Every structure is written in C-alpha cells, then in structure tokens.
Amino acid sequence: MLKVEDLNVFYGDIQVLHEVSIEVREGEIVAILGVNAAGKTTLLNTIAGLTKKWNGTMTWMGQPLHRVPAFRRVEMGIVLVPEGRQLFPFMTVLENLELGAYSKAARREKERSLEFVFQLLPKLYERRHQLAGSLSGGEQQMVAIGRGLMAKPKLLMLDEPTLGLAPKIVHDVFQLIQDIRKSGVTILLVEQNMHQSLQVADRGYVLENGRVTISGSSEALLRNPTIREAYLGI
Amino acid sequence: DQSTGPSSSPEKKDPIKIGAIFPLSGSLALLGTESFEAADLARKIVNEQGGVNGRPVEFIKADAPDATAAANEANRLISKEGVKLIIGTYASGLALAAAPVAERNGVVYYELIASSDKLNQQGFRYVFRVNDNSTKLGTAAVDFVEEALAPRLQIEPEKLKLAVIFEDGAFGTAAAEIVKSRALQSGINLVAYENYKATSVDLSSLVLKLKEVNPDVIIAASYVNDAVLFQKQAKQYDLNPKAFIGITAGYGLPDLAENLGKDANGIFVVEAPAMVNPEALTEEARKLDEEFRKRWQEMKGRDPAGHAYRAFSGTYALLTQILPNAASVEDSEAIREALLKADIPEGSLPNGWGIKFLPEIDPNAGLNERSFAAIQQWQDEKLVMVWPEKLATAEIKDVPLPPWKDRNK
Amino acid sequence: MVLLQLTVSGILLGGIYALIAVGLTLIFGVMRIVNFTHGDLVMLGMYLTYLLYKGFGLDPYISLFIVPLALFLIGVLIQKLVVQRVVGRPHEVQIFATVGLSMMLSNAVLAYFKGDYRSVQTTYSTDTIQIGPVFLGVPQIVAFGISAVITLVLFLFLKFTYTGKAIRATTQNRISATLMGIDVRRVYTMTFAIGSALAGIAAVLLMPLYPTYPSIGEAYLLIAFVVVVLGGLGSIPGALVGALIIGVVETVSAYYLGSGWKQAAYFVIFILVLIMRPQGLFGQRGAEQL
Amino acid sequence: MLKKGGFVLSAGLVVLLMVALIYQIKNKYYLDILFMTFFWASLAAAWNISGGYAGQFSLGHAAYVGIGAYSTALLYINFHVSPWIGMVVGGLFSALLALFIGVITVKVRGPFYTLITIAVAELLYISAIQLKELTHGSEGVSLPFKPGWVNMTFRERETYVVLALLFVALIYFITKTMERRRIGYYLIAIRENEDAARALGVPVKEMKLLATVLSAFLTAVGGAIYAMYIMFIEPDSVLSFAFSIQPALMSIIGGLGTSLGPLIGSFVLSPLDMFLRESFSHINGLNLLIYGFLLVLFVLFWPEGLWPNAVRVYRKWRSGGVETKS
Amino acid sequence: MVALKLKVERLTKRFGGLTAVRDVSFEVRDQEILGIIGPNGAGKTTLFHLISGFERPDAGRVFLEGQDITGKSPEAISRLGLTRTFQLVKPFGKMTVLENVCVGAFLRRSDLTDARAVAEDVVELVGLKPFADQPAATLPIGHRKRLELARALATEPKILLLDEVMGGLTPAEIGQMIDTIRRLREGGLTIVIIEHHMRAIMSLSDRVVVMHQGEKIAEGTPKEIAQDSRVIEAYFGGELRFA
Ligand SMILES: Nc1ncnc2c1ncn2[C@@H]1O[C@H](COP(=O)(O)OP(=O)(O)OP(=O)(O)O)[C@@H](O)[C@H]1O
Ligand SMILES: Nc1ncnc2c1ncn2[C@@H]1O[C@H](COP(=O)(O)OP(=O)(O)OP(=O)(O)O)[C@@H](O)[C@H]1O
Ligand SMILES: CC(C)C[C@H](N)C(=O)O
Ligand SMILES: [Mg+2]
Numbered sequence A: 001m002l003k004v005e006d007l008n009v010f011y012g013d014i015q016v017l018h019e020v021s022i023e024v025r026e027g028e029i030v031a032i033l034g035v036n037a038a039g040k041t042t043l044l045n046t047i048a049g050l051t052k053k054w055n056g057t058m059t060w061m062g063q064p065l066h067r068v069p070a071f072r073r074v075e076m077g078i079v080l081v082p083e084g085r086q087l088f089p090f091m092t093v094l095e096n097l098e099l100g101a102y103s104k105a106a107r108r109e110k111e112r113s114l115e116f117v118f119q120l121l122p123k124l125y126e127r128r129h130q131l132a133g134s135l136s137g138g139e140q141q142m143v144a145i146g147r148g149l150m151a152k153p154k155l156l157m158l159d160e161p162t163l164g165l166a167p168k169i170v171h172d173v174f175q176l177i178q179d180i181r182k183s184g185v186t187i188l189l190v191e192q193n194m195h196q197s198l199q200v201a202d203r204g205y206v207l208e209n210g211r212v213t214i215s216g217s218s219e220a221l222l223r224n225p226t227i228r229e230a231y232l233g234i
Numbered sequence B: 001d002q003s004t005g006p007s008s009s010p011e012k013k014d015p016i017k018i019g020a021i022f023p024l025s026g027s028l029a030l031l032g033t034e035s036f037e038a039a040d041l042a043r044k045i046v047n048e049q050g051g052v053n054g055r056p057v058e059f060i061k062a063d064a065p066d067a068t069a070a071a072n073e074a075n076r077l078i079s080k081e082g083v084k085l086i087i088g089t090y091a092s093g094l095a096l097a098a099a100p101v102a103e104r105n106g107v108v109y110y111e112l113i114a115s116s117d118k119l120n121q122q123g124f125r126y127v128f129r130v131n132d133n134s135t136k137l138g139t140a141a142v143d144f145v146e147e148a149l150a151p152r153l154q155i156e157p158e159k160l161k162l163a164v165i166f167e168d169g170a171f172g173t174a175a176a177e178i179v180k181s182r183a184l185q186s187g188i189n190l191v192a193y194e195n196y197k198a199t200s201v202d203l204s205s206l207v208l209k210l211k212e213v214n215p216d217v218i219i220a221a222s223y224v225n226d227a228v229l230f231q232k233q234a235k236q237y238d239l240n241p242k243a244f245i246g247i248t249a250g251y252g253l254p255d256l257a258e259n260l261g262k263d264a265n266g267i268f269v270v271e272a273p274a275m276v277n278p279e280a281l282t283e284e285a286r287k288l289d290e291e292f293r294k295r296w297q298e299m300k301g302r303d304p305a306g307h308a309y310r311a312f313s314g315t316y317a318l319l320t321q322i323l324p325n326a327a328s329v330e331d332s333e334a335i336r337e338a339l340l341k342a343d344i345p346e347g348s349l350p351n352g353w354g355i356k357f358l359p360e361i362d363p364n365a366g367l368n369e370r371s372f373a374a375i376q377q378w379q380d381e382k383l384v385m386v387w388p389e390k391l392a393t394a395e396i397k398d399v400p401l402p403p404w405k406d407r408n409k
Numbered sequence C: 001m002v003l004l005q006l007t008v009s010g011i012l013l014g015g016i017y018a019l020i021a022v023g024l025t026l027i028f029g030v031m032r033i034v035n036f037t038h039g040d041l042v043m044l045g046m047y048l049t050y051l052l053y054k055g056f057g058l059d060p061y062i063s064l065f066i067v068p069l070a071l072f073l074i075g076v077l078i079q080k081l082v083v084q085r086v087v088g089r090p091h092e093v094q095i096f097a098t099v100g101l102s103m104m105l106s107n108a109v110l111a112y113f114k115g116d117y118r119s120v121q122t123t124y125s126t127d128t129i130q131i132g133p134v135f136l137g138v139p140q141i142v143a144f145g146i147s148a149v150i151t152l153v154l155f156l157f158l159k160f161t162y163t164g165k166a167i168r169a170t171t172q173n174r175i176s177a178t179l180m181g182i183d184v185r186r187v188y189t190m191t192f193a194i195g196s197a198l199a200g201i202a203a204v205l206l207m208p209l210y211p212t213y214p215s216i217g218e219a220y221l222l223i224a225f226v227v228v229v230l231g232g233l234g235s236i237p238g239a240l241v242g243a244l245i246i247g248v249v250e251t252v253s254a255y256y257l258g259s260g261w262k263q264a265a266y267f268v269i270f271i272l273v274l275i276m277r278p279q280g281l282f283g284q285r286g287a288e289q290l
Numbered sequence D: 001m002l003k004k005g006g007f008v009l010s011a012g013l014v015v016l017l018m019v020a021l022i023y024q025i026k027n028k029y030y031l032d033i034l035f036m037t038f039f040w041a042s043l044a045a046a047w048n049i050s051g052g053y054a055g056q057f058s059l060g061h062a063a064y065v066g067i068g069a070y071s072t073a074l075l076y077i078n079f080h081v082s083p084w085i086g087m088v089v090g091g092l093f094s095a096l097l098a099l100f101i102g103v104i105t106v107k108v109r110g111p112f113y114t115l116i117t118i119a120v121a122e123l124l125y126i127s128a129i130q131l132k133e134l135t136h137g138s139e140g141v142s143l144p145f146k147p148g149w150v151n152m153t154f155r156e157r158e159t160y161v162v163l164a165l166l167f168v169a170l171i172y173f174i175t176k177t178m179e180r181r182r183i184g185y186y187l188i189a190i191r192e193n194e195d196a197a198r199a200l201g202v203p204v205k206e207m208k209l210l211a212t213v214l215s216a217f218l219t220a221v222g223g224a225i226y227a228m229y230i231m232f233i234e235p236d237s238v239l240s241f242a243f244s245i246q247p248a249l250m251s252i253i254g255g256l257g258t259s260l261g262p263l264i265g266s267f268v269l270s271p272l273d274m275f276l277r278e279s280f281s282h283i284n285g286l287n288l289l290i291y292g293f294l295l296v297l298f299v300l301f302w303p304e305g306l307w308p309n310a311v312r313v314y315r316k317w318r319s320g321g322v323e324t325k326s
Numbered sequence E: 001m002v003a004l005k006l007k008v009e010r011l012t013k014r015f016g017g018l019t020a021v022r023d024v025s026f027e028v029r030d031q032e033i034l035g036i037i038g039p040n041g042a043g044k045t046t047l048f049h050l051i052s053g054f055e056r057p058d059a060g061r062v063f064l065e066g067q068d069i070t071g072k073s074p075e076a077i078s079r080l081g082l083t084r085t086f087q088l089v090k091p092f093g094k095m096t097v098l099e100n101v102c103v104g105a106f107l108r109r110s111d112l113t114d115a116r117a118v119a120e121d122v123v124e125l126v127g128l129k130p131f132a133d134q135p136a137a138t139l140p141i142g143h144r145k146r147l148e149l150a151r152a153l154a155t156e157p158k159i160l161l162l163d164e165v166m167g168g169l170t171p172a173e174i175g176q177m178i179d180t181i182r183r184l185r186e187g188g189l190t191i192v193i194i195e196h197h198m199r200a201i202m203s204l205s206d207r208v209v210v211m212h213q214g215e216k217i218a219e220g221t222p223k224e225i226a227q228d229s230r231v232i233e234a235y236f237g238g239e240l241r242f243a
C-alpha cells in the first residue's frame, strides 16, 4: 500500500533521516519506535507531504508521491494526526471535526462519521460547542484523533496519540486503534508507549538517529534484547 | 568653497548650471511637476534665443517630496554639482528647509512660487522671492471683498459675514491667517474660521457648520482634492454663499473645472495674474506671453494657470534680465548683486509683474515688491482675469452666486 | 437637528469606510496578513474606473462589473508574487513587504499619471434626496446599500460554507489545514483576491464622490485599519459596525471640535477600545493574539 | 573583564579612525550623506532596542523624534535654552510619553501594539498642527544660524557628522552591553514567549517599559540632532510616518534584534535612497518605485536581515560548505 | 510549620459555566514529592495556573512557606521560589537551548558567566547537552519537555511544579527522568508533579492527590490511592493498569 525507499530528509542543511525504507501493507498496524529526536515525526510528516527537502522514493498504491502536494494526499486517503494536536483553537469542537471531513469523499459521509466519532469519544459530544483552544490537553488530543477519523482515511498515521492522556483513555485509544483497523483502515503508529503499541501492532520499525536499525514482527521486537533493554527498560 | 565643476576660466559654451528643486513625487507632485515644467519652458526659450551671454542654461533637477529631502537635495546641488543658484520649490515647507541650506553655503536661493511670508523674514542675505507671498494673496482677497463684492452684494463690509476655511498645511494656514487679520482690520464679520486636512475624504461636517452660520462670502485656501470635494459636498448639502473665493493652489488650476465641470463657474480665485489683458503689458512682455501660451498649449493642451505663470515669468526674468547683468554667473555674490540691482517696471513680465527686491535692511528682505496677486473667475469652465480692472479681460459675473438649483441654467 | 443630519451623514460615510474595511478584514482580520497595500488597491480601482470612464464613457456603476474583476486578478498576482512568500512570517516582515509594494504601486501610478487629480462626473454625483430636514447623498446611499449587502453575504459565506470554514481554519493553523486536505495556497490566493475585489467595489463606489490621485491610498488605509480593529479582527459584522461608528464619530467631532481635530477623536476612541477590549467590539476574545 | 575592556578599546579605536576619515572628506555632499546615514542609523539602533529586542514593534517613533526636535527647537528659540539641555528635556518628555504608552498597552500585543503606536504618533502630529501657539503649526519652526558650541550649531559640517557618529557609537555600545547582560536575555525571552518568561521570574512589564523608555529617550535625542542640523522642523517632516517607518525598516533589512543590524540597514538604505533620488527622479516617482521594489526583494529574499545572513554564510563557508549535525 | 512548603486552601476557578477547579485544598511538605493525577480535563493544569499566578482564583488562597501569594504575579511568585513548567511547551524559539536556560538562571545570577555556568549544569542534567547550541524551535517534542524542566530548574527554585514533563519519553527515558527527579528532591527541592504515567507517579510520589471534574476526590500514599475504588473508577476505567 505505502512503500518508502531510501528516504533522506533534510532541514536546511541538516540531514535528519538517512536511507529510511519502510513498507505498510493494507490492513496492517505498523509501529514506528524510537527515542526522542530519532526522526519519527519527520518520517510521518514526510509521508504526509509536509517536509520540503527530501529524496528517495515514496509510492502509494503503486503511484509515486513525488509531485503530490500534501493536501492532495489527504484525498488519496493518507491522513496524519499530527504531534501536539494542532487544532483550530478558535473554532468549536464540532467545527474542528467538520473540517476533518473537508475532502470531497469525506464530506459526503460527514454525518455518519460524526456519529461514529461521538460514539467512540463521548466526551467530545459533551464539549462539542466549546472552543477547541480552551479544552484540556487530553481533550484536545481526542479532538485531534476524531478529526483524523472524519477524513475517512485509508492510511491513518498517528503521531503519539496517547501523549498526555489519562491511563483510562490511553487504554481506550489503543482499543480504538484496533477498532479502526477492523473498520478497514490501515494504521501507521508512532508511540513512546512501546509496550502497548507493540501489543496492538503487527510489525514495527525502530528508528535510531534517523536510520532504521531494527525491524520485524511485533513478537520479534518484543523479544529483541536490545529493545528490551534500551526502550522497554526491562 | 571650490568644488568639482569646471573652475577657473569657463568656456563660452559651457552651460550655466542652476539647481531646480521641486516636489516631483509624493503628495505635492502634481503642482510641483507643472511648476518645474513652466520654469523649464522659460529655460528652453532662453536657450533657443542664444542663452545667457551666449552660454546655454542647464537645470539640475532635484526631487524633494519632503522637507528633509529638500535640505538634502540643496546640499547635493551646492556641494556636489557646484551650483551657485537654486530655484524652486513651489511649496512653503520645502522652501523653508532648502533656503537656510543655501544661505549657510552662500548660494543664492530664488523662490518662484512658495508663499509663506516667513521665507523673507529670517534675515537671510541670499534668499529671494520673485512671487507673491501670503500677505499679498490674503490682502488681495479681502480687498476684493471690500471693493468689488460688497458693493455688488449691496452689503456694508461691517455687516458682511465672512467664513474662512483652509487646509491645515503651511500654505493654507499662512494665507488664512492674513485673511483673518485683514478682515478684522476692515471690521468684516468673521463668522467661521475652520481648518481641515487636505487629504480629507469627507468634509460634510464643515459644510454643515458653514450652513449653520450662513456666510455671505467664503474664502478658501485649498489644494485640488479638497477643493473638489468641498464643492461637491456643498452642492449636496445645498450650501449657498453669495460669493466664493479660492486662494490660488487648488482653485486656480484647470483641474478644478476638469473635476467639477460647470459647477466651478462663478468661483473667484485669488491668484498670481495669468492671461492678463495684453494692454497691461509692455510690448516685449506681450510677445513673450503669446509665445508662452502657445507653447504651453502645445505641451499640455490647456492654458497656463497662475502658478505656471509665476514659474515661467520668474525664471524668464532671471535668465534674461538679471543673470546677464551679473559680473560672473559662477559667483553667488555677483548674482546677488545683480538681483539687488534689478529694477524692472511692472508690466514687463508676461503676467504683469515687475521686479524690485527689498533690500537687506527691510524686514522682508529679498521679497519682490513688484509682484502682486489678482482675481480671476471661473467662467464657462475657464479662468479669466476680472480684477483689478487694469488686468481684466472679462467682467465679473454671477454676483451674487445663484443657489445651486438655479446654477448652470 | 444638526445632530440628526450629522449622524445620518456619518452613517452614510461609514458605509463607504465599511466597504474598504470589509476587504481588509478579510485579508488582515481573517487571514492575518498585515496588508499595507490595501489603500493602494482602492487607488488602483479608482484609476481603473476613471480610465473606463474616460476611454469608453463607462458609467462607474457599469464598471462595478469590471473593476472588481480586474482587482481580483491584480490580487491574485500580488498574492502569488509577494504575499505568498511572507505568509506565516512575522508581522514585521509582512508589514514591510507590503509597505514596499505600496510604494511601488503608488509611484508607478504617479510615474504614469503625473499626480493629476482625476474624477468622473456623473449626473448623479451630487444628487441628494431630502427627507424632512435631512439631506442624503444618492451615491452615498448606493454605497451604503451595497456595503450592507456585501457584509451580510460575506458573513454568511465565512460562517457557513465549507470554503469559509477553510479560510478560517487556515488562519488558525496552516499545517493542520493542509492535513485536512485544504489547498492552503489556493485559500490564501482566493482570500487575498476577494479582499482585493472588495477594494475594487469600494473604489468604484467612491469614484462618483471623490477625486483620485496616486497617494490617496494612505488616506483610506489608516481608517480601514482603525475600523477593522475596532470592530474586532476578522469579524465581518464588526467591520460594518466599526465603520459606522467611525463615520459618525468623524462627522460629529468634525462639527463640534473642528475638522482639524476629527481624526484625533477617532484615534482616541481606537486606542481606548484596544486597551479596554483588545479583541475589539465583536472579536473573539484571545483570537487577536494569533 | 579583560574581554569587555578590549571591546571598549577596539570600539573606541574604530570611532577615532572614522573621525579621522571624516576630516579627510572634502566634498560636503558626501558629508551630508554621511550625516544622514549616521542619523538614520542612530534612530534605527534606538528603535531596535524596543522594536527588535523587546519585540515591541512600534511604528510610531516619529512621536519621539518630534518631541525631541520640537522641545529642543522651542526651548532654544523661545527661552534661549541651549540645545544640549533642550535635547535632554526632549528626551525626558519622550520617555514620559513612552512610559504612558507602555503602561496603557501592557496587555496589547502584536499588530495591535503597532497600530496603537501609529495612532499615538498621528495624535501628536495633529496636535502639532493644531496647537499653533505652541508649535507654530504647519509653518514649522526655523532655527537661527548662530554658530557656537553652546548653540550646537556649527559652521563646518564635519562637526555634525562627528556628533552623529558619536551618538550612533553610544547607542551601539548600550545595545552591545545589554546583549551580554540579563536585560538582553530577558528582552528576547519576552519577545519569544511572554508567559514562559513570566514563569521564569522575568518582570515582563518592567522590562518592556525599560526598553521602550530607553528607546524613546534616545530617539528624541536623535530628533534634536536632526533639528539642529536641518535648522527647520515642521510636523510634516519630524512627525511624519516616514520617521516612524524608516528606522524600523532599516532594522529589519539589517537584522532585527542584533546590535549591528540597524547600522548596516542604514548604511545600505540611506545612501541608496539618496542615490536613487539623484539618479532617477527625471521620471516622477521612479526613484521611489525602485526603492520600493528593492525593499520587497530584500524582505523576500533575506527576511532575517542582512547581518544574520552574512553571519550564516560566513559560518557555512568556514565550516567547509555543509553544516554538520552535532 | 517550617516544614510546610505549600498550602492550597479551597481554591475555586470557574470558566463561564464550567467550574474547572472546585474547592481544592492540600498541603505539600518540605522535600516532598506530591503527585497529582486525574482524567483529562480534571482541572490539574488549571490548578497549576492558579498556584503559579497565571490565573486568579475565584475563591481560595495559596500560601508559599506560610506567605500568602494569592493574586501575586507569576514573576513575583517565581522570584519567591516557586517555578512551574507548561504542559503545552513554550520554548523561546529563536534562542538556543543554552540561552533558553540562561533566562531562567538569570533569576538568581546577575552575571552572564555565572548564569551560563548554572545553565550548562542544568542542560547536562536533563540530557540536552548535545543540543545546547541548537535553536529551541527545532527541538522535537520530547526535548522541548526537557527544556521546560531545565529552564525551571535554572531558576533554582525551592518548589517546582512539573506539568507532564514525561510525555513523549520512551520507557527507558522515563526511567532516567525518574532518577533525575529523585536526585533533585534529594538536593532539597520540593516537587509537585502532574503525570499520567502511572509507573512514574507511583514510584516517585510520597503522596498523591486525585482530581476529578475539578474536585479533589482522594489523597493518600500511592498504595492507598491505588486501592481507592472511586479513583479506580474515575481514572483507570474500572481496572487497574500499570503501563
Ligand atoms: N524544523 C526543524 N528544523 C531543524 N531541525 C529540525 C526541525 N524539526 C525537527 N528537527 C530535528 O530533526 C530531528 C528529528 O526530529 P523529529 O521531530 O522527527 O523526532 P521524533 O523522533 O519525532 O522525536 P519525539 O519523540 O521527541 O517527537 C531532531 O534532531 C530535531 O531537532
Ligand atoms: N480558558 C478556559 N476557558 C474555558 N474552559 C477552560 C479554560 N481553561 C481550561 N478550561 C476547561 O477546564 C477544564 C480543566 O482543564 P485543565 O487544563 O485544568 O485539565 P487537566 O486536568 O490539566 O487535563 P489534562 O490531563 O488533559 O491536561 C477542562 O474541561 C477545560 O476544557
Ligand atoms: C500654490 C502656491 C501658490 C502655494 C504653495 N502651495 C505653498 O506652499 O506656498
Ligand atoms: Mg515526534
């Protein structure tokens, strides 16, 4: 479905990703793991079309993504829920969600998607007329995820979706991720919560200093001694 | 100070360089440019006639959109171009900034148009003004009210209600102040004295205020934009003075009729004389006047207005009757001597002026006592001379001014 | 009695300010591009109206269908060449890019038209309707009416259409807007162009009333900023109400304090409002800090 | 300590060298250009203290220029107060106004602050025109030419140029000193994020006020020097928008919030402005058209300013082409 | 009495119709680590705003070492020795990491050399040394959180309020962070910490305050809290989980 090969990404003159190759197959949950500053966000942003300076190949369903601007990728089904929420602070929760369904295909399904999101995240229904900017940190995170779902993604990329969420919600989110997958959406997940991520993911890649150093099935990764020591702290 | 230019013994054919400072950009660009063009036309005609003592004249043009630039440009002309004589600047604010620079450098400054009295009242030795100042303009306005309008309106000057409105810049303020003090001297009833910004986009309140006091005569010192705006709004709100007098600038420009059409008719303008009765001119001046009108028509497609006459006449006289008498045109002291020596009778310049500069001991040192203002009137969308009689080419009409609903019928 | 006339005159004048301010509120208020060329866009529109009138004898009210279109295209051009490159940059960078642009526009016109004052003369330029003791200028009434309609349409557009929401979303977070599938560049271009077209409409409606000259933009720019901030950034009804207030303040203070002081009156009000209610009369609290 | 002494010493040497150079220039026109360049540089550097470092983006500094120029001129012609004293009085008046603006705008940020400063400057401009008894209105104030140290009036233009140079040097020195001290760090922190600064104990209000007041004082002194040089002031010059916008412009083009940026900005823009006016004014407005065009280019291509860009290019060149990640 | 560092008395804060914090009281003793937990939107961050002076409470008082600091400005409170971090990080983007931290250090050091010395130590302590000269705007989220901590530490506070500084860290990094915070306490600091990360809260805190819908619903040792049925219901969603 998504294939990234030999990807190099730069910020100005600084290279942040080095020859990264990953693949996501339809219906999978793939986890990207790594310490702070490893380049996880950069990878997702590049797939979403947000970084300017990169080379390598990226293909989506066999089609090259080279010349496709970010907003088109959304219509193609590549949707990113960005790090740090990035809501529209002076719009209500409802308006934020509606904007999630901006692309044409999603717009048609808007009402149904809304219902689905409110069912999944009832707290948002309670707060639907509040300005997004005045929500608590965790509530904002929920809006961000909900907004991503509104776009009817084929591939949903989640950048640290549980950051700042209470344990109860964290659990719900991981549950949600599995539910989303069941509804036919492929998921690319960046998480610091490695244990739980690897429990829901099928496969994983470990990024270190901008390079993929380890990859494999979740079980393999969970057994990998390096990972156990360096990342899980066991 | 000895500068870069060709020094010791100038060749006969070397051009004489004169600095010319005018506002060519910014909000004063319209009149500034036209004034420069009129001065430049005089220069061209002089050069065609063989120049000054056989040497062609060259203007070094300098743009001064604001006072700082005026001072900087005066500095440049003097220090870099080495000029000994600067002409300009059309606007009082610029003249007041440029003249001191010339004075301090011992270079002659010769003003053609700017009106602020202050220019001649600072004890400068090298600063001359050939044109009419605010006092002359304001006095002419009030004289005209007293001598020509009051009788025609059959109102005693003491009973006459006068309103003065003026743009709040240096020009408007200075002119209005003179009108005010002259009017008070004559016992005229000053019922309103109001200033406003020339760039205003609305003057309805001013119109309404005037309507309240219902003046017989309104005297206005305005630029074009505000003059047009005021007249349009006066019509809308049906403000009907018995006479309306504009003081030079906006009211004296062809642009007024271009923008107002027939609605301009009947308005008086206190202006430097323009297109005067040829009878009032010397033979020579008459010929020159014809030439000027013709060439200006060719250039601009319209008749020259008062300020164009100021610039043309002043420049032409300078080049033909003053500089040739200077012991050296490369020496400002000699030019100054020649200016002070000049004694040209009235009627010798194409607008009827003569030249005689007040001496250094006079409080208005350097002011030309033979320049004066006259009254024109808009008739059939053209400006014609109506007062004083000697210069007049047409009769005074439309006194009292018909109310708007009856105008242009 | 005078007060009644002054108020009516002020409201009509405010209608004209509103037209200029509504365009600016879209560009500055909604998109947060500090646009110092807005006055010059009005100036360009006025010259275009003048040219159409001089060259083809077109009545300004017919130009109403042409000039805004032309301004729309000019807006697209300005956006693509300059503004797009300063979007998201600090305000000071935007201010100076547009200040430079403004110098270019007004001086290009100066170089071409030589600073002469130009106006069109229509039969209705000075027409008035008299209701009791109150005079109402006909062109002013037309301008006011169109301004009210435009304000309403624009308000509904921003509030309820998807495009309108996309515009607001883009202001609040460009990256997220992109991630929603919004073509951010196009949104900016559209907004700037619509704002410019509105300046064009204002210009056409001004032309029967006021002469134009190259530096006239300055006169309108500051008023427009005052109105936009007073009404509340990005608030369309705010722009209308703010303009009416400024219009009335202007006529009333000009009458009682003298025309020379009238601007002082609205600057004082402007400062007071900003201090006591930084979000403006209709603005979203805190939104002014975006 | 030694480093600081070294800085003062080398700066002093540079100034001395420049003074010596000034006396080598024979053509007065170049002295005029030089004066204007130093003058604008001083206004830009003064503006930069509040506008660049503290992020208080004022476009109303003309108010301070005007107060400085008018106080000096009016005290001088009405009461024969020496401009050296008038200048300080003007500075204090400006500082007071700045204090007032600062107090009323504590909660106002971003473009709103900018608009308020514009409005205040406009108010002053209107007042200067209307309060004729005090200011002589639009006719302006002409200063008498009475050379002498006490009168701050000189026959030789060199003296003015040296005066302006010393003034620029003083402001540069103040800025440079600030940069290495707490206040410099605090001002930048405030500009970047007020809330975070407050959480770290930065007295935001006081720091902003300090910067604005200092900036206003210095700007007024600059206005006084201008008045004594041109010898004629009017509302349309010293209180015009140009006097607000140029210093800001120069700081931005040179590099906002850097000590050298405003000076570089002025050294590029002032001569450029005068050169364009000299060379291109045969077509009305062409010089300003080009000036505007160049401004747009500068802002589009070097938005951080010339100085920061130069530094970056230099660093890159020194590190052999590509910056490497540590 | 001296042992009492911070005392919060019946704090209440309303936003329009919503009461974000209702009648909350608690105390923090010298060199204690107090954990605050609660579901999203419980009012934890608001509580920090109230204590640190960023919001004015509608009712209630705050005492720092016995001194009433209610309504004082954030900068004054910080000067008195209480510093907080922001959950939504606020770096000085254009300054380098070290310069960011210097701003904090300047609170107690007036000389640049001294301030830098403090800043360098702190930067090293939180593990940002390799990034010291990088502009803060280019830091990824995890590092920004550390920067928040570093800046706060540089003010040499007596009491530190940490709002979710562990978000975005890997489990291994969290381990390091726990060590760091412990060491800080041993160095004499009193700490109030908001965190959703249960392992961190449970192993660090001496006592835990639990908030729910603006109210304090429980207070006690981690053990007591972990067994409180209301807490489990509100926070853990019916079953206890340690991430
Ligand atoms: N705009 C930028 N300019 C320069 N460097 C950047 C920029 N954004 C990120 N970086 C650098 O790129 C590297 C990777 O950052 P990235 O945000 O991808 O990390 P991450 O793995 O997502 O970390 P985290 O877990 O903290 O979110 C970091 O060293 C960061 O400093
Ligand atoms: N300025 C405000 N205006 C309106 N409501 C607000 C405002 N600030 C906070 N709130 C509301 O107050 C409640 C408490 O918010 P707070 O940020 O304190 O929660 P929190 O406990 O820190 O949550 P989280 O764990 O998600 O960060 C939330 O419901 C939030 O929406
Ligand atoms: C129009 C001129 C006669 C007067 C000119 N505007 C001045 O400022 O003096
Ligand atoms: Mg990341």
Ligand SMILES: [Mg+2]
Residues within 6 Å of the ligand: A136, A137, A138, E044, E045, E046, E087
């Ligand atoms: Mg919180």
